Amino acid sequence: MMSSLFSYFGGGGAKKNNSKEAIVKLRQQLEMLRKREIHTEKQMLEQDAIARKNITTNKTVARAALKRKQVLEKNLEVTQQHINTLEQQMNAVETANLNLETIKVMKEASDAMKGMNKRVGINDVDETMEEIRENMQLNKEISEAISSVQITDPEEEEDLETALKELEQQALDDKMISAPAVPVGTHGSAISAKPVAAKPQEEDEEEELRKLQAEMAM
Structure with a gap:
């Protein structure tokens, strides 16, 4: 069944156009039948009004009007049956056309995936993932190395502390000397x-x- 569906797509645009033309013709026929249905119902109402109007004064006219109404009723039933049949057929054709379009898209997607998978093998995927892991590990090591670097020299820090203490002691001495007795x-x-x-x-x-x-x- 799938092969027959795919062969449908291989037939070019003629078959696709045929399905669309069939749907268009069905819709046109339905439109015509619905107009006929409305017109028949209108005629039935007219004959019913004539029969009611002449039921007491002119039974011959009333009887003729009722007969015409009965014929119109039968015609209406046939028209409505045609409408129901065409509606079912149109729904079936539209559903079939939708299914074919869906399968066509799925086949195109499948072919695209097949082509991409041919260009990318499992070995390529493994190598790429390994390279990604190596680069991530390298970045981690670089970050750790940068974080561990001491920008300030320890000896300079000691000299700075000594200078601060001397400056503090000098300030205390100056304060004691300048204090009044x-x-x-x-x-x-x-x-x-x-x-x-x-x-x-x-x-x-x-x-x-x-x-x-x-x-x-x-």
Whole structure:
């Protein structure tokens, strides 16, 4: 069955066009029958109206109208049967055409996959995957090597720490030297005094001695 379907595609566009032409003709015939159906129903209504109008006044006319209505009913039944038959046939043709188009696309996809698989063998896939794994491992090793590099020299770090400590000690020494002396009372208690300007070290010592003598004299 599949070979017959594929042979259908190999027949060129003639067979494909035949299916489309058949669908077009079926639709045209259905359209004509539906118009006839509507027209027949309209005639039946007209004959029914004539019969009702003359049922009491002119039975001959009424009887003739009913006969024509019965004939029209039979014609309508035949027309509707034709419509149903053509609708079923058209649905079948459209479904068959859809199936063929689907199979055609599937065959084209299968042929494309077959061609691609010929160009790419299993050995090529294995080699490519192996190369990918090797490159990933190489990238990992490079990243680890870069992360382990120490940009700063350890000796430079030690020299920097030493310089910082010396600078800190110098700042403390300068702070202690520049701090003013605090006078002390006879009992060791602090006394209030106005801050004096900084003097040379000898003058400060003499001043402290004079203050001590004065306190002892008191």
